[in-house]
Each structure stands twice: as C-alpha cells, then as structure tokens.
Amino acid sequence: MRAFSLPCIDHRPGWLPEAVAANLFAQLRVGVPWETHHIRMFGRTLAAPRLSCWIGDPGAVYRYCGNRFEPRPWPPAVARLREALEAELGAGFNSVLANLYRDGRDAMGWHRDDEPELGDAPLIASLSLGATRRFLLKAEAGGRHAIDLAAGDLLLMHGESQRRYRHALPRTAKPVGPRINLTFRRILR
Ligand SMILES: O=C(O)CCC(=O)C(=O)O
Numbered sequence: 465m466r467a468f469s470l471p472c473i474d475h476r477p478g479w480l481p482e483a484v485a486a487n488l489f490a491q492l493r494v495g496v497p498w499e500t501h502h503i504r505m506f507g508r509t510l511a512a513p514r515l516s517c518w519i520g521d522p523g524a525v526y527r528y529c530g531n532r533f534e535p536r537p538w539p540p541a542v543a544r545l546r547e548a549l550e551a552e553l554g555a556g557f558n559s560v561l562a563n564l565y566r567d568g569r570d571a572m573g574w575h576r577d578d579e580p581e582l583g584d585a586p587l588i589a590s591l592s593l594g595a596t597r598r599f600l601l602k603a604e605a606g607g608r609h610a611i612d613l614a615a616g617d618l619l620l621m622h623g624e625s626q627r628r629y630r631h632a633l634p635r636t637a638k639p640v641g642p643r644i645n646l647t648f649r650r651i652l653r
C-alpha cells in the first residue's frame with residue numbers, strides 16, 4: 465500500500481524492515497506479560513476481545529473505562545523502539561499500550577484516544593507487527609477511511625486527530641494470524 469495521509473493522520477508503510485518486524489513480533493509474542501483487560505460499559509464488566517499490556521515509566525498510570533493500570537517495565541526491544549521513535553519524531557513517549565489480536569475475532573471497537581492524561585493534542589505512534597489488519601477511521605465531518613496496517617507500518621495520529629476521528633480495528637471473518645500493535649503515548653502528570 466502507498467503512503468497516504470489525512471489531516472492529522474500519517475501512515476508510514478514499512479517503517480521497520482520486514483525481518484526486523486518479524487523478529488520483534490516473535491520476541492514480544494512470548495516476552496510481554498499479556499493479560500485480559502476488562503471494560504466497564506453500561507454497568508457491566510466485559511472482557512476485552514484481545515490481550516493487552518500497559519508498559520511505561522514508573523508513574524505513567526493509565527486510566528480508562530473505569531480501570532487504573534500501573535505500568536509494566538519496558539521490555540528491552542520496546543525501549544529501543546521508543547528511542548528510535550523519539551529520535552525520528554522529536555517527541556517524548558513514556559508509555560505504550562500493547563495489544564495482541566490473536567485472530568480475526570479479536571478487535572477494538574470505535575473509540576478516541578482522548579483520555580485527559582494524554583492532553584489536548586496527543587501524538588500517538590502506532591506500530592503494527594504480525595498479520596495485516598484493517599484500521600478504520602470515521603471522520604466527525606463525515607466520511608470513512610480504511611488503512612491496511614501491515615507488519616512494520618507506523619501510523620501517527622497527531623494534532624486534532626482524536627477530535628476529528630473515531631478509530632477502530634474491526635473483527636474479520638477472513639482467516640488471519642496474530643497481530644501485535646504498540647501505541648506509544650505520553651501521559652502527562
Ligand atoms: O490495533 C490498532 O491498530 C489500534 C489500537 C488502538 O486504537 C489503541 O490501542 O488505542
């Protein structure tokens with residue numbers, strides 16, 4: 465897929481070379497303490513349809529959907545990625561939400577990454593590893609966009625992105641292997 469951009473969204477296909485992405489996927493698949501996060505919605509608690517891990521510097525506590533996550537320490541490979549992203553983007557990240565979509569039944573529903581601790585105009589750097597999955601954006605001004613995110617692709621959401629769009633990673637009936645996504649963030653304190 466060609467590089468593509470929308471206001472506040474920047475897709476950089478092949479940001480990591482294929483072999484590096486494959487190696488990283490294999491390491492993180494076994495090296496991250498994956499867990500099921502629970503979402504409180506409409507007075508009920510549901511298991512999220514994916515595995516996740518909140519990684520970050522001490523104190524980078526993340527609150528969402530009635531949960532409070534203390535950060536897990538940085539796996540060395542993820543710490544190196546943070547350094548590379550910080551150097552390239554000239555921005556600081558103190559945390560990552562890692563998600564593992566085991567197969568096409570795992571997904572993430574429509575949402576905005578607009579938790580108050582991310583600040584008004586967060587830069588979120590999202591790295592995809594493993595199977596290609598379709599990422600959807602729904603613009604507040606109308607219109608939908610789909611981006612196939614492949615292993616090694618970087619997707620940046622910046623500026624007003626979280627006000628302008630909702631985003632989702634829908635389920636798919638196609639047979640797909642596991643995918644890992646890392647969203648680097650900065651929690652403000
Ligand atoms: O898996 C993805 O590409 C999206 C993940 C996401 O939206 C999030 O972690 O907030």
Ligand SMILES: [Fe+2]
Nearest residue numbers: 575576577631
């Ligand atoms: Fe998100």
